[in-house]
Amino acid sequence: MAVYTEVPDAELSAFLAAYEIGTLLSYKGIAEGVENTNFFLHTTAGNFILTLYEKRVNEGDLPFFLNLMEHLARRGLACPQPVRNRSGEALGRLCGRPAVIVTFLEGVSVKAPGVDHCAALGRALAELHAAGRDFGMSRANSLSVGAWGPLFAQAGSQADAVSPGLSERTRADLALLETSWPTGLPGGVIHADLFTDNVFFIGDALSGLIDFYFACTDALAYDLAICLNAWCFEDAGRTFRKDMAAALIAGYEAVRPLEPAEVEALPVLARGAALRFMLTRLVDWLNVPPGALVQPKDPREYDRRLTFHRQARDARDYGRG
Numbered sequence: 509m510a511v512y513t514e515v516p517d518a519e520l521s522a523f524l525a526a527y528e529i530g531t532l533l534s535y536k537g538i539a540e541g542v543e544n545t546n547f548f549l550h551t552t553a554g555n556f557i558l559t560l561y562e563k564r565v566n567e568g569d570l571p572f573f574l575n576l577m578e579h580l581a582r583r584g585l586a587c588p589q590p591v592r593n594r595s596g597e598a599l600g601r602l603c604g605r606p607a608v609i610v611t612f613l614e615g616v617s618v619k620a621p622g623v624d625h626c627a628a629l630g631r632a633l634a635e636l637h638a639a640g641r642d643f644g645m646s647r648a649n650s651l652s653v654g655a656w657g658p659l660f661a662q663a664g665s666q667a668d669a670v671s672p673g674l675s676e677r678t679r680a681d682l683a684l685l686e687t688s689w690p691t692g693l694p695g696g697v698i699h700a701d702l703f704t705d706n707v708f709f710i711g712d713a714l715s716g717l718i719d720f721y722f723a724c725t726d727a728l729a730y731d732l733a734i735c736l737n738a739w740c741f742e743d744a745g746r747t748f749r750k751d752m753a754a755a756l757i758a759g760y761e762a763v764r765p766l767e768p769a770e771v772e773a774l775p776v777l778a779r780g781a782a783l784r785f786m787l788t789r790l791v792d793w794l795n796v797p798p799g800a801l802v803q804p805k806d807p808r809e810y811d812r813r814l815t816f817h818r819q820a821r822d823a824r825d826y827g828r829g
């Protein structure tokens with residue numbers, strides 16, 4: 509359960525008093541998620557999410573994330589909206605942490621997506637990229653290829669205790685990716701963490717996207733590569749579902765066709781995306797803060813995906829004919 513920061517009732521009441529969101533009827537810590545502390549708030553005015561930003565979120569980046577959510581909603585994308593307090597501010601402080609209330613988005617995430625979910629995700633991802641095109645702010649991707657070596661150094665010699673041979677495999681992947689990472693691909697605002705838990709459906713229809721706290725300015729096709737990893741593997745990373753990948757890419761290209769350079773770069777982008785999530789999971793796995801209510805995610809699931817990516821030859825192996 510991702511609650512890193514306990515919030516005493518009195519502090520919560522004082523914080524909420526600054527907002528016009530009715531009277532608190534109930535609240536609870538949210539079980540899902542690993543990055544930030546989230547509470548579900550039920551008030552006389554409706555449902556809201558209270559987020560306290562933790563380790564990986566830099567406070568200076570919050571205006572980018574909050575403005576982005578507002579911008580995307582203006583462009584018609586369904587995503588949570590920051591709630592401003594009586595002074596007109598969206599960003600507050602609670603228990604020493606930056607804190608924001610956002611609107612509640614209806615829908616449920618799918619645990620085991622199918623081909624149709626992947627097709628819908630592809631369309632939504634391309635729509636997100638299109639909606640972000642005229643967003644005026646930018647933020648470098650702080651978890652791109654340049655960050656992977658330092659992340660690996662944090663795990664150091666403990667990697668092999670998590671999975672035999674992981675150090676050596678990671679060293680080789682890093683060396684290859686650091687020299688072959690593509691530059692100059694079409695760029696813009698990307699979500700950068702569009703895992704199944706961040707995409708909501710009502711029935712079969714995609715109802716919205718949440719969790720924009722890794723959003724940044726980077727290659728658009730890298731976002732697609734992240735989704736290929738997050739949505740198109742089964743059995744904890746052992747089985748690649750080419751049919752789901754094909755549906756994801758086709759859904760994306762129905763809105764925004766990929767350029768030839770992006771198609772060519774897909775295998776290396778997918779390999780890099782897998783390494784990025786393997787590394788952040790590895791560091792988190794080895795460093796659970798004392799007292800935190802969180803279930804860290806298993807880095808071995810991404811080590812297994814890397815086995816697939818290492819043998820992939822071109823985009824056809826990812827279902828892009």
Ligand SMILES: Nc1ncnc2c1ncn2[C@@H]1O[C@H](COP(=O)(O)OP(=O)(O)OP(=O)(O)O)[C@@H](O)[C@H]1O
Binds near residue numbers: 510540719
């Ligand atoms: N605006 C929202 N509307 C409805 N539910 C939400 C909203 N924001 C968060 N949630 C719920 O809280 C959970 C955790 O939120 P979120 O994914 O933002 O946390 P996180 O710690 O950043 O997680 P992650 O591990 O995906 O980075 C979500 O899976 C969802 O169930």
Ligand SMILES: N[C@@H](CCO)C(=O)O
Binds near residue numbers: 788
């Ligand atoms: N989506 C990430 C966690 C949040 O960044 C993962 O599954 O590793």
